[in-house]
Amino acid sequence: MKNVVISGVGIHAFGRHDDLTYRDLGSHAAREALDDAGASFADVDFTFVANVGAGTAKGANIAQLLGASGSPVISVEAACGSSGAALQLGATLIESGAASCVLCIGVEKTPRGLVSAGFEDWQMRSGLGVIPAYFGLDAAELLATTDATVADLADVSVKNHDHAVHNPNAMYRRRVTREQVLDSKMVCDPLRLLMLCSPTDGAAAAVLMSRERAQALGVDKPINVLAVSLVSKIPTDSFVPMAARPSTGWTSFAARAAQQAYEEAGIGPGDLDLVECQDTDSASELLAYRALSLCAPGDEAGLLRSGATTFAGRLPVNVSGGLLSKGEPLGASGLGQVHEVVSQLRGEAGVRQVLGARVGMSHVFGAGHTASAVILSS
Amino acid sequence: MSADALRTSTPIDDRLFFPQPQPRAGGPVHLRISACPTCELLAFPAEPRCAQCGCPTEDRPLTDPAVVVTATTVLYASAESEIDAPYRIAVADFPAGISIYGLAGDDVDRDDLVNVVGRGLSNGEITFEFLRADR
Numbered sequence: 130m131k132n133v134v135i136s137g138v139g140i141h142a143f144g145r146h147d148d149l150t151y152r153d154l155g156s157h158a159a160r161e162a163l164d165d166a167g168a169s170f171a172d173v174d175f176t177f178v179a180n181v182g183a184g185t186a187k188g189a190n191i192a193q194l195l196g197a198s199g200s201p202v203i204s205v206e207a208a209c210g211s212s213g214a215a216l217q218l219g220a221t222l223i224e225s226g227a228a229s230c231v232l233c234i235g236v237e238k239t240p241r242g243l244v245s246a247g248f249e250d251w252q253m254r255s256g257l258g259v260i261p262a263y264f265g266l267d268a269a270e271l272l273a274t275t276d277a278t279v280a281d282l283a284d285v286s287v288k289n290h291d292h293a294v295h296n297p298n299a300m301y302r303r304r305v306t307r308e309q310v311l312d313s314k315m316v317c318d319p320l321r322l323l324m325l326c327s328p329t330d331g332a333a334a335a336v337l338m339s340r341e342r343a344q345a346l347g348v349d350k351p352i353n354v355l356a357v358s359l360v361s362k363i364p365t366d367s368f369v370p371m372a373a374r375p376s377t378g379w380t381s382f383a384a385r386a387a388q389q390a391y392e393e394a395g396i397g398p399g400d401l402d403l404v405e406c407q408d409t410d411s412a413s414e415l416l417a418y419r420a421l422s423l424c425a426p427g428d429e430a431g432l433l434r435s436g437a438t439t440f441a442g443r444l445p446v447n448v449s450g451g452l453l454s455k456g457e458p459l460g461a462s463g464l465g466q467v468h469e470v471v472s473q474l475r476g477e478a479g480v481r482q483v484l485g486a487r488v489g490m491s492h493v494f495g496a497g498h499t500a501s502a503v504i505l506s507s
Numbered sequence: 508m509s510a511d512a513l514r515t516s517t518p519i520d521d522r523l524f525f526p527q528p529q530p531r532a533g534g535p536v537h538l539r540i541s542a543c544p545t546c547e548l549l550a551f552p553a554e555p556r557c558a559q560c561g562c563p564t565e566d567r568p569l570t571d572p573a574v575v576v577t578a579t580t581v582l583y584a585s586a587e588s589e590i591d592a593p594y595r596i597a598v599a600d601f602p603a604g605i606s607i608y609g610l611a612g613d614d615v616d617r618d619d620l621v622n623v624v625g626r627g628l629s630n631g632e633i634t635f636e637f638l639r640a641d642r
Contacts, residue, residue: 245585259584
């Protein structure tokens with residue numbers, strides 16, 4: 130991708146906001162992003178609203194609060210990958226010349242309790258429609274097939290909670306110890322409560338522009354969009370809510386999304402200065418190290434133990450605190466990652482600034498069908 | 508006959524099982540997979556068309572025993588579940604070359620050899636579970 134930049138980002142703090150509607154959250158993030166870009170909603174050619182659960186006309190309902198201009202507003206649903214899908218659509222429109230300014234909004238009011246994921250009715254009635262159980266199965270398999278330990282799973286949570294202390298947009302901003310994680314309530318062994326993210330409320334937004342449009346508007350510090358990949362599952366992919374997978378040679382749509390993004394950007398994992406990945410649970414972050422080719426298969430725990438993925442390490446992962454600390458507003462989580470990466474690449478991340486950050490990656494995947502990776506540079 | 512009575516001992520989804528032996532709680536069942544004669548992709552539940560190449564598929568019974576590759580315990584069931592927590596689920600790898608996600612006996616763990624049997628649900632339907640072959 131050569132002609133797309135991010136001109137502005139906005140966010141509404143993640144967490145439970147019982148007194149606010151999804152319209153409040155989404156419009157807040159959108160206004161902040163537009164202000165950041167020095168643009169108005171009238172400048173926007175297309176708006177994509179990433180959301181899972183808000184129902185019909187959600188995008189239009191948010192746009193009305195922005196001063197509806199009559200430009201197309203399209204709602205996008207791809208489970209936890211919704212933000213990635215919205216970004217890919219927006220960036221592709223700009224790269225193709227069909228638009229010069231696109232607003233992407235991710236927003237969610239996530240109900241309390243278990244989130245569904247496209248399971249079939251027989252799976253639900255059979256007791257198989259429990260998302261954390263699939264993360265538990267993956268985590269148990271990771272522990273059985275690599276040298277990763279339960280203590281490593283705890284340490285992912287410790288790391289990300291450490292990172293979140295300085296993030297005002299995170300749901301949880303308190304440090305936790307390994308012992309606290311290991312003493313927290315078991316959910317699906319080996320995963321305990323503090324090893325799992327909390328589905329929550331929140332919103333984030335980004336204004337994408339062509340280089341020419343950004344220049345014309347005098348955008349300060351435009352961030353280059355080097356790649357936005359978007360892939361859907363193939364029959365051999367292994368991810369919730371599948372009922373089966375091949376015995377050997379099963380594939381990962383998350384890895385495929387990352388590989389496509391590297392190829393499109395013309396860079397490799399060694400060129401990254403920071404990563405925001407989908408730590409739905411502690412094991413998912415370790416598995417993301419593998420999917421994003423940050424380490425060799427089997428060396429996930431080794432990378433963690435080396436300290437490389439901490440704030441002060443050579444490749445900080447989830448310096449925002451990740452979903453483990455921020456919470457996961459399904460449709461907004463990917464744009465929340467982009468908000469963090471943009472802030473870092475601009476040098477505006479304050480106390481949690483990664484020094485010298487020039488290239489960053491974000492990565493999301495959604496139950497059943499969609500994964501996306503975004504690579505940005507300053 | 509009431510709807511509840513009709514569902515008693517009714518397979519939870521016809522795509523999952525071969526009709527013989529008739530699925531019943533605690534009894535042996537034959538899971539039904541589909542196989543693509545062209546690209547050899549296996550699918551469960553069985554699908555009439557191959558998800559990879561679109562060719563018509565053939566149904567096959569899944570022969571056990573299988574080997575468990577991972578397992579966990581569900582402590583909090585969903586509202587739609589017809590089985591009360593806690594219960595165990597596992598991924599079992601079958602000789603045909605496909606791994607299936609399903610309920611499992613309380614003592615089932617990784618590397619166990621398991622057979623597939625019918626499992627009764629609270630609404631009377633029959634699903635399947637993996638039980639240790641040495642029990």
